[in-house]
Amino acid sequence: METSPRSAGFSPARLDRITAHLERHYIEPGKIAGCQLLVARHGIPAYFRSFGFMDRERRRPMRDDTIFRIYSMTKPITSVALMQLFEEARFMLNDPVARYLPSWEHQRVWVSGDGDEMETKAPNRPVSFRHVLSHTAGLTYGATNHPVDKAYRRLGIQRGPGETLDTFVEKLGRAPLRYEPGERWMYSFATDVCGALVERISGRRLDAYFRERIFEPLGMTDTAFFVPPEKQERFAANYQRQPDKTLKLIDDPETSSYLREPSFLSGGGGLVGTTRDYLRFCEMLRRGGELDGARIISSRTLELMTRSHLPGGQDLTSLAIGAFSETANEGVGFGLGFAVTLDAARAGTLGEGDYYWGGAASTIFWVDPREDLVCIFMTQLMPSGTFNFRGQLKNLIYSAID
Structure with missing residues (x-):
């Protein structure tokens, strides 16, 4: 060059x-x-x-x-991809992602305790597109000994072989949120959820969407x-x-x-x-x-x-x-x-x-x-x-x- x-x-x-x-x-x-x-x-x-x-x-x-x-x-590439669909009026930033991820309809927020003794509550607001795009959704990376991360491991939430975006977001929807959506920031699986949303909204596999809408146009x-x-x-x-x-x-x-x-x-x-x-x-x-x-x-x-x-x-x-x-x-x-x-x-x-x-x-x-x-x-x-x-x-x- x-x-x-x-x-x-x-x-x-x-x-x-x-x-x-x-x-x-x-x-x-x-x-x-x-x-x-x-x-x-x-x-x-x-x-x-x-x-x-x-x-x-x-x-x-x-x-x-x-x-x-x-x-x-x-992550920035995935975020641009999802915001391309925002430009098509397929969602608003404050819309709940449960609109496209039905398993997220009944999420709970961790309050205290661990395992069978865990206390949870209904969230003050549902997880929105803004939350998953900005890492303020209440998700984590499941890597510590916090009770929520232990729940991730019990549910088998991971990104390895055999997992798909569909099975991943279904499991994640059953896990408790670490904090109230929109009130804190935590680096997390949120952008993987953004990728799943690109697939659900566009009807295209994520690799095909990236290729057609970003990679090929940009060379x-x-x-x-x-x-x-x-x-x-x-x-x-x-x-x-x-x-x-x-x-x-x-x-x-x-x-x-x-x-x-x-x-x-x-x-x-x-x-x-x-x-x-x-x-x-x-x-x-x-x-x-x-x-x-x-x-x-x-x-x-x-x-x-x-x-x-x-x-x-x-x-x-x-x-x-x-x-x-x-x-x-x-x-x-x-x-x-x-x-x-x-x-x-x-x-x-x-x-x-x-x-x-x-x-x-x-x-x-x-x-x-x-x-x-x-x-x-x-x-x-x-x-x-x-x-x-x-x-x-x-x-x-x-x-x-x-």
Whole structure:
């Protein structure tokens, strides 16, 4: 990919400090096997570089067209898909999702107790489309020892082999809600529910809907729910940082489950793709919902999505339950599928007004409307909170703007 930092309004020398930073602090000491970074401004690529290995065990260098597990960077794509149906007047944001998910008609909210001793109550309001789009629905990820999460495990709520979106949402509708819908924020299965709603409302499988309404119009040719055989040689390995700070291979690209079509199409975290493909998606966002003549979503709808929908103008510090997320809480709000930097001073970061998310393997992106900027960082390291890539890259990138 040809880059032109001066045309994009960057100091080439300052922008190139990124290279030294990533090589010195991450690649050379082996903290990550490899990575890739793209920075574009005004639609002009200013920086694009691949580092290290995509597969350390086989000594395969990181390729410019490497395919990554993007995990929760699937969520903004799913949210855009659901909001396309909002634009068709198929639902209103405050409509109950039980309109399309009948098993959610009689949900209860956890009050106290565990197991057979659990006390629940009827919710003050039903779970709405706004709630599932903004992670304020009362759902969780079922990963702790809280009584609600134990109920998830008893009901077999999971996204693994053999599960489908239909069986998943039916089970989830029988689980108690962790809190009153709309009153708190918790990172959760909510965007998988959004994917199920896309299927129910459109009558199309989620993969087909994505392909027809988003991927093909944008030319995202390498983004899918699995890696086909002809692309396997471009698929990166995935690693986990061990307590002794070494890397352990946890998903071999030669034997990965991503080489087979899954039964569960996870709108919350199931996609793989390339940096180039995700740039196409981000450029569509930066340009207000359109790219190269393909209108994916209206600018007005996108503006609504990238405003914080947390009640009372509060940030996540006041409302978030649990520490598991792809964002810090201070000075950060949440819209319909994106985190939003509300206050740069409180957040302690640059880029106020940007919107963003990340993935479990430490992938990140952000779009900054004020600076007309897109940044995409790809690597394959779990867990995602191991290093503050977002904060470090923001310092390096914003300080290079001339």
